[in-house]
Amino acid sequence: MATMTPAPSRRAGRKQRPVGHHRNPIARVLGWTAIGLVVAGTLFPFYWMLRTALSNNRSMFSEPLSLLPVDTTLGPIQRVLGLQSTADALAEGGSVGDINFAQYLINSVIVCTLITVFQVLLSAMAAYAFAILEWRGREVVFGIFLVALLVPGMFTLLPNFLLVRDLGLLNSYLGIALPAMFFSPFVVFFLRQFFLGVNRSFIEAAVIDGAGQWRIFSRIALPIVMPQIITIGILQFIFYWNDYLWPLLIGQTEESTLLTVGLGIFRSQTPQGSPDWAGLMAGSLIAAIPIFILVLIFGRRIVGSIQSSGVK
Secondary structure (H helix, E strand, O other): OOOOOOOOOHHHHOOOOOOOOOOOHHHHHHHHHHHHHHHHHHHHHHHHHHHHHOOOOOOHHHOOOOOOOOOOOOHHHHHHOOOOOHHHHHHOOOOOOOOOHHHHHHHHHHHHHHHHHHHHHHHHHHHHHHHOOOOOOHHHHHHHHHHHHHOOHHHHHHHHHHHHHHOOOOOOHHHHHHHHHOOOHHHHHHHHHHHOOOOHHHHHHHHHOOOOHHHHHHHHHHHHOHHHHHHHHHHHHHHHHOOOHHHHHHOOOOOOOOHHHHHHHHHOOOOOOOOOHHHHHHHHHHHHHHHHHHHHHHHHHHHHHHHHOOOO
């Protein structure tokens, strides 16, 4: 008995277009144009900072809309680093004050590293306790703990200052870092969300094998959320790198002055009356270099952490 076989469909032989393929080239061009405008708008302030840092402070205002450095010079960078003579600084309309830029940079690196390491580690322990450990009243305590997120930092400024003063820690690295070293409500909340996603079967297997909580935390839970820990560590480092008010209150000596405060001192040393904008932009540009290096090294981890946060 003959069997009938269906003729192959014409559609089967056609190559199907991949999902998301834009048939209209105009839409593709408009999309890339929009992305280019967003990138240009984001990078333009950094370019303007570089343009100002390479301009002569005295002649810079003669061409305020010029996209290129006005009367290009390395004087602003030399002034910030203390390498320019007083006569040359006055000729360019810059600051004649001298700041110990290298010392301020070292101070900022030490303080921000001290805060980041201790804060992230201790906050990770607290987040592990709130997410993994089973204990009575855990949710209630966590809810009360989150109330700290609603307290403005200005309210704790004076009590923290009095505490640091009474401990005799003024003008020291520890005095600047101490209020932020032990925990951060935001970091605890952030990391708790990822500890909640840790597979409980791993922890149960470790408990059956006789592992203690510290071993479970350090050998199982911590490596799983390490990308998120690195991400929040970088964000906290950048946040405290830009802090100004608290380091200004605590650090009054050159050995305890941070870079942000040092740039403020540099701004106030201009004898001509108007700020040395070229020098300030040069100082800000140099101060941002460690952050650029940090982001370049760990940028992939940050993106990966953000992508994994949306995957359950």
